[in-house]
Amino acid sequence: MSGPDSAGQLPLLPELDNPVTSDSTDLHQVQPSSGTDDELDRVRRWLIANDPTGKRFARVLRESLDQVLDGPRTGRFRYSDLRKTEKTHVGTVVEINLAKEFGFTDGADMDYQIAGAQVDCKYSMSRTGWAIPLEASGHLVLLTWTDDNASKWSVGLWRVDPNHLNPGNNRDSKKTISATGRAQIHWLWHEAKLDENLLLHLKASDLDKIFSHDGKRNGQKRVNELFRQVQGRIIRREVVLTVAQQKDGPRRARMAREPKQLGKEGIIVLGHYSWDVQVAEILGLPVPKSGEWVSVRIAPVTPESTRAKFPAGDGYWAIANDTDPVMPAPVVPRGKPLDDE
Missing domain, CATH: 3.40.600.10 (DNA mismatch repair MutH/Restriction endonuclease, type II)
Known part of the structure; x- marks a missing residue:
């Protein structure tokens, strides 16, 4: 964390007469000097x-x-x-x-x-x-x-x-x-x-499915349903914790992609790992940062397919469409988390 310097001096800056652009804002408007205050x-x-x-x-x-x-x-x-x-x-x-x-x-x-x-x-x-x-x-x-x-x-x-x-x-x-x-x-x-409060913007029917699994012991089921219902969108750590209602909420997110969980439905859950980020980029998905995940159902495709695809297991995989049959997803490797930005 950086704060003011010990002398309280103003850091040197270029002139700010023009708006500063930022990938974190939609309308980032830094006004020019008032000249009067x-x-x-x-x-x-x-x-x-x-x-x-x-x-x-x-x-x-x-x-x-x-x-x-x-x-x-x-x-x-x-x-x-x-x-x-x-x-x-x-x-x-x-x-x-x-x-x-x-x-x-x-x-x-x-x-x-x-x-x-x-x-x-x-x-x-x-x-x-x-x-x-x-x-x-x-x-x-x-x-x-x-x-x-x-x-x-x-x-x-x-x-x-x-x-x-x-x-x-x-x-x-x-x-x-x-x-x-x-x-x-x-x-x-x-x-x-502002980073989205995801649950606030979900359809009532999706929320009902997610929270239909009552009880403290059903945290994994709720997290699985979250990733099942909300695909192709960033899901923040706080959302997973709110849904899991358990201290080990992030672990539930990592477990969700296991073969015995969503993996058997062809759904992968990508996090802030090198392999995950590469796959997200290849598939054109939002790229997770630290403490974020994105899920998607995938299906096997041929090496000649023109669909965006990535290699895993013995073949290639792409984002599934409505006509693709449900196939178990390949096991997602456990990679090393990338350094925070």
Whole structure:
């Protein structure tokens, strides 16, 4: 984990007048210098220097949501399933996890001190829902937002201006940002891609099949059903843990591809191993990273077949189509995990 340097000096950076591109975002929009707020510009440049692609912010926001949902213990994967107190706690978890990730020190008046500036951290599950306290007036706020349904996230900076706050009557004397105030937000990343909360986007019929295997002893059956119903899509570790409801959830994912499990149905489960990654690339599947898997049913093909194919066992294999008979898959070799990116 990298954080601010001991002297608190701003790392040297190229000019950021043009948007920074990133394979981790859909709309990665780094605004040019405002030219009117040196402190905001200094904080903005520090954050970009320490997370030029936005991957660290994206990971913290995803992990914070997963942490509050606590799927491995509760089986929950919907924000609506949280209790009211848990929903209000998400912002606190985001604030704490960002501080750990970036090494932010506590501010004297606000949550953080970043590049010598006092910065408050605010989180919202809606695009306009940040609750700004009166004591933040005149300070910088780091605005964070996620939409688990749309799989998007944003992070921006804003100088709190009481003239651009909506009237508020809540007991905490907090107010939301007006439309004119939101137009002044300096986005670091705007509506970028958030790792998918897979279970949230499955059909009800698929979920019913996965969770029809009740009980703690049926974790392997649920994981098998997950890989059976969800093929050709990345399945994250947190999803497997939520479905397995067991401490050894990742082992269930590795076992799912064994001949006595899904292997007998012609389904292979690829992880972050050298052979697995090569096969995923050959077949045009999403390539799993560390802690991810992708499953697919395969069928034997001739060496002359024009279908994308890979060698295994005594022959060649391709992604099965509806007319291919179900054949036991070749045994997937246990390779060495690739190094994390």
